[in-house]
Amino acid sequence: MVFLGLASALSVAITVGIVFALLLPALDFFREVSVWDFLTGTRWAPTFSNADFGVLPLITGTLWTTVLALLLAVPVGLGVAIYLSEYATPRVRKVLKPALEVLAGIPSVVYGYFALAFVAPVVLEQIMRIELGTYSVLAAGLVLGIMIIPTVASLSEDSLSAVPQSLRQGSLALGANRMRTTLRVVFPAAISGIAASIVLALSRAVGETMIVALAAGTQAQLVGKATDSGQTMTGFIAQTATGESTPGTLGYNTLFAVGLLLFTITLLINIISIRLVRRFREAY
């Protein structure tokens, strides 16, 4: 019994551990760099001799890849979800749902390879004739979008399928066709679950590391357009961590300051998503 209780208390200990592990080095960092300079500075150059620690370039990098990913994943994911829930025959569903699970099970480093070796040079440059360098937030964002399609699709599909059949029948009985029924009755009824799926996908896109580390680039700059290269918060952590960094130095503490910012952002997103899911569960 005691062991069982301790095991579940461990999950709280992990959270406390995360907070302390991030906070202590981050506090050391903020002793040397003011919070204001960190959050509002527009130049990120932690390793230069005239070092600057303005995190905005990393935030624009994350913002670009995340927004591009959602622009792709939300319409495609919702389309797949609506098709599976409202139009597909059971046999089609039986084939497509496992295919989505396969997409969800592919490691992110594989998507990173896909972005760098195929999407950027072949799809974007050769087929779509877009001028790109090796690295761009466009390629990273699009592949990140492909990666989170299953997150949007499967959770949205769950909440669409949870809408009672009687609502559909009532709508059809009133003479609405299937499209109208889907868009005006089923979709609004499932909206909080759908919103939760999008928020969860957002949180995954913000926190995803390997794709952006490989395909977005390592140059931290204010990203102005999709074809620019840029570095995200996670990309910075990954790049700096693979080099040598000695505990206690400013360079090492910088990792944790950025990590703390990342953790705080995803925590806020997760709280919104947990709220949404709770509302969705109370609906029926």
Add this chain to the structure above:
Amino acid sequence: MASIGSVATAPLKSRTAGDRSGASIGFLVCLWLALAFAVIALVTLLVTTFVDGYPRLDARLFTDYSSQVIPERAGARAAILGSLLVITVTAVMAIPLGVAAAVYLEEFADDRRWYNRLIEVNLQNLAAVPAIVYGLLTAGFALTIGLERRVVLSGAIALALLILPVIIITTREALRAVPAEIRQGSLALGATPLQTVWKQTLPSALPGVATGTILALSRALGEAAPLLLLGGLVFVSYDPNGLLSGFTTLPIQIFNWTGRPEDAFQEVASAAIIVLLGLLLMMNALAIVIRNRYQRSW
């Protein structure tokens, strides 16, 4: 012939007149395009990787160590062995803890208590913490207790922390699916609550627990981000031989090779991806077999 379900939905299908309008057809075409995009993306990813990597999928990939200078001679031996060892240690740490926590929360915890509700919300939140943050946590933890960062044990701790919430959540679902009658029957025969869990509830939930656990482990097998934080796990030219041995894993090795400019490194990266996907496929197949063979419906 016609079951109750098909009678109930028959009017839905026969009433297609309004579905022939231009807008309706346009809408359906949009849905098909969305679906086609997802399927084509998946197929393209698998086919390009396979075409790129197939020529390099030779014995050398399994027997040789990575080479920094000659990509044609690079192999993934250390990475494959490292992945297998780290995943085993991860499983040994994460499964007992995860199952124990799930049993407590599902079978014993009184969810009117504030601390049990705190654990609930906390778990939901932990499951969505970015993987790389677990790397930062492990780096900090290892430093505190004086453990070397770049050893098998550190890597396994990072991955175990990462998948613990997933194991707890899936195990709870499996436990919830066991009908209350089984527990009541056992208690009525005089078993203690702990005996009931150990001898009745857990064995009944085992297929679900095993399936969820294997899927969680396959996530850990493909994850590289938290391990990056443990520092320079790339140039390993020996077999990992214990908990405190240096190591690298397949995703880390793939990351490193992919990041290099030479085409030959890209080739060996895609060959290593095929090996990684093969391992994941085996684990998923195992999960499906367990689900189909042993899953009971009550």
